[in-house]
Amino acid sequence: MSVQTYRRPVQAIFLIISIILLGGIARYCPFIGVQQIAGAIGSGLIDEAFDAGTIRGFSRLTIVVGGFTLFVIVFGRVWCGWICPFGTILSAANALKLPVQERSPPRILQGYSFKYELLAVFIGATMIFGYPVFCQVCPVGALYRTAGFQTFDLAVIPGLTVVFISVLFVLIYHRRFWCKSICPLGALTAILDKVSAFRVLVDEDTCIECMVCQRECPMDILVIEDSIRRGHRTVPTGECFRCGRCIDVCPKDALSFSFKYG
Amino acid sequence: MVERRDFLRNALGYGAALVAALSLAPPTGNGAVVRPPGAVDPRQFKLLCLRCDQCAQVCPTEAIEIISTGPIEEIGLPRVTGQPGPCTFCYECNKICPTQVLDLGTVTDLQQSGRQPKLGTASLAHPERCIRCDRCDEACPYIVVENDLTGEGEQVMRYRKLLEPISEGALQREMARLEDYCRGCGHCVNACPTDVLVLKPSARKVVRS
Numbered sequence: 001m002s003v004q005t006y007r008r009p010v011q012a013i014f015l016i017i018s019i020i021l022l023g024g025i026a027r028y029c030p031f032i033g034v035q036q037i038a039g040a041i042g043s044g045l046i047d048e049a050f051d052a053g054t055i056r057g058f059s060r061l062t063i064v065v066g067g068f069t070l071f072v073i074v075f076g077r078v079w080c081g082w083i084c085p086f087g088t089i090l091s092a093a094n095a096l097k098l099p100v101q102e103r104s105p106p107r108i109l110q111g112y113s114f115k116y117e118l119l120a121v122f123i124g125a126t127m128i129f130g131y132p133v134f135c136q137v138c139p140v141g142a143l144y145r146t147a148g149f150q151t152f153d154l155a156v157i158p159g160l161t162v163v164f165i166s167v168l169f170v171l172i173y174h175r176r177f178w179c180k181s182i183c184p185l186g187a188l189t190a191i192l193d194k195v196s197a198f199r200v201l202v203d204e205d206t207c208i209e210c211m212v213c214q215r216e217c218p219m220d221i222l223v224i225e226d227s228i229r230r231g232h233r234t235v236p237t238g239e240c241f242r243c244g245r246c247i248d249v250c251p252k253d254a255l256s257f258s259f260k261y262g
Numbered sequence: 263m264v265e266r267r268d269f270l271r272n273a274l275g276y277g278a279a280l281v282a283a284l285s286l287a288p289p290t291g292n293g294a295v296v297r298p299p300g301a302v303d304p305r306q307f308k309l310l311c312l313r314c315d316q317c318a319q320v321c322p323t324e325a326i327e328i329i330s331t332g333p334i335e336e337i338g339l340p341r342v343t344g345q346p347g348p349c350t351f352c353y354e355c356n357k358i359c360p361t362q363v364l365d366l367g368t369v370t371d372l373q374q375s376g377r378q379p380k381l382g383t384a385s386l387a388h389p390e391r392c393i394r395c396d397r398c399d400e401a402c403p404y405i406v407v408e409n410d411l412t413g414e415g416e417q418v419m420r421y422r423k424l425l426e427p428i429s430e431g432a433l434q435r436e437m438a439r440l441e442d443y444c445r446g447c448g449h450c451v452n453a454c455p456t457d458v459l460v461l462k463p464s465a466r467k468v469v470r471s
Contacts (some may be wrong), residue, residue, distance in 0.1 A: 001337065026312035027360040039309045048302075052310040053361035061360065121276045131308040145315045154330030155313075155338045259313045 003244025003257075007081070011088040018085040023146035025085075026141060027053065030068035033061050035123065035132035042127030069192060077189050080179050081241030086163075088139045090178060091243075093170040094218060100172055109169070109177045112190075112239055119187035123188030134184055139163040152165040176218045179241065190238045197259050199234040200246065202227045206254040213246035213255065223255075233262040294445055295341040296382035296461040298326050298355045300365040311363045313338035317355035323347030323450060326355060340364075342381055344448020344461055348401075349381060351447065377468045378404075382446035387460040389425055401453035404445050404469075442470040 014122070018025050026032055040049035053060035072079055080087050125133040135141055142159020166178040179186050202224065206255050213223040219239050224248050226236045235255075247255045288453075298317055301307055302433050318326040324347045326340045342349050356366040372379050386392070441464060451459045 023314040023316050024360065026314035029312075032312055041307065043305060044285060045306055045309060052306075052363065053359075102410050117276055120280075129335060130305060132313075135313055136334060136337055141313065145313075148315065148319060155328055159276060 001117060004248055006189035007244060010082050011091060014083045015085050015088045018144065018145070022144045025144050026135075027055070027060065028064060029140070030064050031138075032132050032135055033065040033068070033186070034059060034185075034188060035126045035134060037065060038123045039126045039130050039132060044129040056250070072189050072217075073196060075198045076187070076193040076237055076243075077239075078198060079189050079245040080183075080186055081114065084140075084185075086143070086166075087176070087179060089143075089163075090166060090170050090176055093167045094174060094176065096171065097174065098171050102172075103173075105169070105173050105175070105177065109181045112180060114181045115183055116191070118182060119184040122184050125194050137162055139166060139178075154218075161185040174179040174218075175220065180219050180239065193237045193240075196237055196244065197261070199237060199260065200240060200242065200244075201234050201256050201258040201260055203254045203256070204228045204233070206252045207250075208252055208254075210251060211248050216249045218243065218245065227262035233260060234258075293335065294463065295329065295336065295339075296343070296463050298340055298342055298364050299351060299353060299379045299381060300356045300367075300369040302363050302365055304367075307341055307363050308335050308339065310361045311339055311369065312361055314360065315340075316358045316360070316362060320354045320358045322352060322354060323350055325349040342446070342461060344384075344447060344451030344459075348448040348451070348452045349446075351445070353381070367428045372468060378445060380445050380464060380466050380469045381460045382442045383404040383441050384446065384448070384450050384459050385440070385462045386425070386458060388456075388458050391456040392458045393456055394424055394425070395455065397453040398450035398459060403449055404443070404447070414424075441466060445469050 008251045021028070035071050036049050037046075040046045048057045050061050055063045057243075068079070080150040104110070119257075122134040137158045139159050142156040143163055146156050146160060166182075169175075207224065207228060209224055209229075211224060214221070214225070217223055219241065221235065221240055226232070227234060242257070244257070247257070266409075292366075297307065302310070314337075315328055320325075325342050325344070327343055327345070329336045329339050329341055331337075340355070353366065353369055356364045356369055359366070369379055384398075402467050446464065447459050448461055451461060
């Protein structure tokens with residue numbers, strides 16, 4: 001059984017949950033929570049922010065941000081690869097595998113660092129201006145608000161533009177640029193992911209270094225070069241969102257998920 | 263390491279851009295719009311509203327509009343304009359609001375103490391367009407009833423009076439009465455055929471009882 005056989009249904013379940021919730025998804029979004037905490041620190045409304053809304057009797061901010069942090073510390077960017085509804089939509093676009101000519105993407109999308117810069121900018125802006133700035137261009141919010149609203153609402157145009165461009169880039173380059181280089185929540189997840197317990201383990205004895213996994217990785221991670229060739233047992237965390245495609249394509253089954261460090 | 267150098271260089275650029283954006287930021291729209299019932303103070307509202315649109319979706323009269331133009335920070339927030347429908351104070355928006363920025367607690371407290379929340383005040387934005395049809399007076403659901411109860415026998419909300427040549431003192435009195443008794447529901451705005459009236463925010467949070 002390939003990892004994708006498990007991953008697709010999990011993604012589908014979370015996508016369906018999110019479609020049922022529609023605009024209500026904002027209540028469970030960890031990034032709006034993080035921004036609200038930053039904004040609350042910036043404007044001194046910390047008590048008010050934690051009092052705003054409850055989930056099963058507990059403060060909404062505590063549950064959402066705390067739950068997210070714990071989840072990522074244990075499972076890393078499984079959040080991005082298995083749960084995030086926008087990730088699922090991009091996955092679906094990627095699965096189409098449109099026959100397009102290979103070409104190299106714009107320079108800013110080749111590296112990983114742009115998303116950390118955006119994270120810093122959005123958190124900084126939220127602290128200064130006192131409202132969740134990223135939400136004004138958020139593709140997920142825009143998608144669900146458009147789907148849930150009978151009349152078209154101009155406020156979703158920036159977000160829908162982001163959706164359109166991200167999907168287009170996935171279709172052209174077959175890579176998850178939104179997750180790799182742009183998504184500020186992805187950046188936050190990547191920072192926490194550095195210490196995550198759930199990792200991709202490479203068996204040095206079975207690996208023949210054919211590099212099929214590296215070609216297949218949608219995040220352009222140097223699966224083998226940055227792991228066993230550098231003396232580590234596991235694929236470096238941070239950018240890997242545990243889609244398991246490397247595990248599926250490995251001809252020698254040298255890769256697997258595990259809770260081992262190193 | 264090239265990436266790290268880029269990162270630092272870009273970070274400086276973003277810092278500069280942020281400072282520039284801050285100095286050029288448009289004036290904040292704090293308190294400039296009429297919110298649905300039970301709204302918390304503007305600073306809290308813009309931080310804690312999730313922009314989930316659920317209040318607008320649940321509103322039975324479509325009184326809640328999601329702002330899509332104007333200052334960036336206002337975009338996505340709800341407001342009440344009286345168009346296409348007036349607020350009927352059913353508090354469905356308060357019940358659904360996930361962060362209680364439209365606070366159900368506030369409105370229930372008010373109701374229990376026998377007071378009624380006030381969203382804003384209807385005001386004459388374009389008096390020159392008024393055709394004296396009196397539909398605003400007919401549409402107003404609250405003031406008439408209240409005055410019949412108190413036996414004053416006179417409608418408090420009389421836009422017509424404001425349009426007629428009256429003394430400065432009388433004008434001020436009429437304005438003050440509007441401010442005291444108008445709930446800002448938008449029935450009059452909705453009824454007005456020539457868009458003379460608009461809802462304006464008010465410092466009062468409850469109507470005079």
